[in-house]
Amino acid sequence: xxxxxxxxxxxxxxxxxxxxxxxxxxxxxxxxxxxxxxxxxxxxxxxxxxxxxxxxxxxxxxxxxxxxxxxxxxxxxxxxxxxxxxxxxxxxxxxxxxxxxxxxxxxxxxxxxxxxxxxxxxxxxxxxxxxxxxxxxxxxxxxxxxxxxxxxxxxxxxxxxxxxxxxxxxxxxxxxxxxxxxxxxxxxxxxxxxxxxxxxxxxxxxxxxxxxxxxxxxxxxxxxxxxxxxxxxxxxxxxxxxxxxxxxxxxxxxxxxxxxxxxxxxxxxxxxxxxxxxxxxxxxxxxxxxxxxxxxxxxxxxxxxxxxxxxxxxxxxxxxxxxxxxxxxxxxxxxxxxxxxxxxxxxxxxxxxxxxxxxxxxxxxxxxxxxxxxxxxxxxxxxxxxxxxxxxxxxxxxxxxxxxxxxxxxxxxxxxxxxxxxxxxxxxxxxxxx
Numbered sequence: 001x002x003x004x005x006x007x008x009x010x011x012x013x014x015x016x017x018x019x020x021x022x023x024x025x026x027x028x029x030x031x032x033x034x035x036x037x038x039x040x041x042x043x044x045x046x047x048x049x050x051x052x053x054x055x056x057x058x059x060x061x062x063x064x065x066x067x068x069x070x071x072x073x074x075x076x077x078x079x080x081x082x083x084x085x086x087x088x089x090x091x092x093x094x095x096x097x098x099x100x101x102x103x104x105x106x107x108x109x110x111x112x113x114x115x116x117x118x119x120x121x122x123x124x125x126x127x128x129x130x131x132x133x134x135x136x137x138x139x140x141x142x143x144x145x146x147x148x149x150x151x152x153x154x155x156x157x158x159x160x161x162x163x164x165x166x167x168x169x170x171x172x173x174x175x176x177x178x179x180x181x182x183x184x185x186x187x188x189x190x191x192x193x194x195x196x197x198x199x200x201x202x203x204x205x206x207x208x209x210x211x212x213x214x215x216x217x218x219x220x221x222x223x224x225x226x227x228x229x230x231x232x233x234x235x236x237x238x239x240x241x242x243x244x245x246x247x248x249x250x251x252x253x254x255x256x257x258x259x260x261x262x263x264x265x266x267x268x269x270x271x272x273x274x275x276x277x278x279x280x281x282x283x284x285x286x287x288x289x290x291x292x293x294x295x296x297x298x299x300x301x302x303x304x305x306x307x308x309x310x311x312x313x314x315x316x317x318x319x320x321x322x323x324x325x326x327x328x329x330x331x332x333x334x335x336x337x338x339x340x341x342x343x344x345x346x347x348x349x350x351x352x353x354x355x356x357x358x359x360x361x362x363x364x365x366x367x368x369x370x371x372x373x374x375x376x377x378x379x380x381x382x383x384x385x386x387x388x389x390x391x392x393x394x395x396x397x398x399x400x401x402x403x404x405x406x407x408x409x410x411x412x413x414x415x416x417x418x419x420x421x422x423x424x425x426x427x428x429x430x431x432x433x434x
Contacts, residue, residue, distance in 0.1 A: 101154035102127035112165040115396030121431040166208040234390035249406040368414040
């Protein structure tokens with residue numbers, strides 16, 4: 001229905017109520033004296049004389065009524081147009097997402113995989129989950145890239161494999177905003193091979209924190225360059241710093257290590273024997289490894305860790321493959337920004353290069369409160385009125401500790417809980433069944 005027709009129909013007879021709902025001002029009733037002038041009264045002036053006498057009032061009332069009607073019309077027109085634009089954008093995004101069939105290969109307790117799930121759920125993207133057996137990894141034998149998460153996106157007859165959690169998130173967000181073919185978007189995040197100081201070849205991806213948008217699209221998403229830079233900075237912080245606080249905290253003591261592996265085995269995909277071995281021998285091994293991790297310097301921002309490091313965080317493990325876990329890279333930073341979208345030198349400041357404190361909880365608490373301070377008190381999320389990609393990344397990393405002592409301590413001894421619950425609620429309200 002034409003907006004003008006909707007307004008006219010709404011104005012008769014309930015225009016006042018509609019104007020009030022739409023923020024307009026209800027049309028005032030004509031004064032009683034004016035109505036008497038129309039009807040006449042016993043012993044009073046004639047109707048014609050009364051009309052002449054009341055004509056200024058009638059003209060004023062008519063002008064007021066006309067102004068109110070015009071104001072109501074424009075208010076209703078703006079409101080309906082805003083609804084139409086919102087519906088068009090929602091329909092366009094729904095159309096794009098409905099063309100994708102997504103399958104996520106994961107370890108449920110891996111923080112990188114949790115980041116991807118948080119993104120998919122918040123953006124209401126249906127997906128199937130394939131839990132990977134951490135010992136045999138037969139579920140991803142189709143892939144030469146042997147780490148998780150892996151996302152396979154089927155779009156019509158075309159199937160694309162996306163590797164690395166930050167690439168997955170950036171590529172899908174670019175797709176939802178721009179509508180570019182996913183096959184083309186993936187080329188913006190080139191895989192790069194490098195050899196670390198242990199002589200092991202690792203794979204990294206360029207531009208992983210950039211959304212490949214034109215100026216208009218970037219303005220639509222961020223509203224300004226500062227917001228874009230802030231989001232990228234804290235997404236990288238979540239990968240390069242926050243993630244590396246998880247393992248030392250969940251494996252801090254033998255008791256905590258055993259509780260963590262009990263959780264891992266319960267949530268993961270293990271056979272009976274594999275589960276028993278992982279729970280006890282894996283817990284002992286990871287307790288020792290966490291001590292080694294605590295004594296190491298954290299990586300700088302600018303050093304992009306492969307998703308392989310997820311195995312060292314809160315992902316399943318048994319002695320058969322624990323000796324082969326990739327060590328945390330050291331030495332010169334790996335290249336991380338490729339092509340014209342690369343980050344200028346020094347865009348993201350490096351965190352202090354120090355060893356973790358003897359009480360690693362303090363490092364976790366400091367990181368949480370640093371994040372809360374960055375969000376600030378004047379906005380519910382770093383993204384403003386809704387979570388942005390940095391909110392979802394930090395939430396996804398921390399979520400893997402739920403049910404463990406480290407998580408309970410984090411909620412009790414920092415100021416992060418209100419923000420955490422807001423993100424959780426936002427994801428829950430947006431999430432489809434999958």
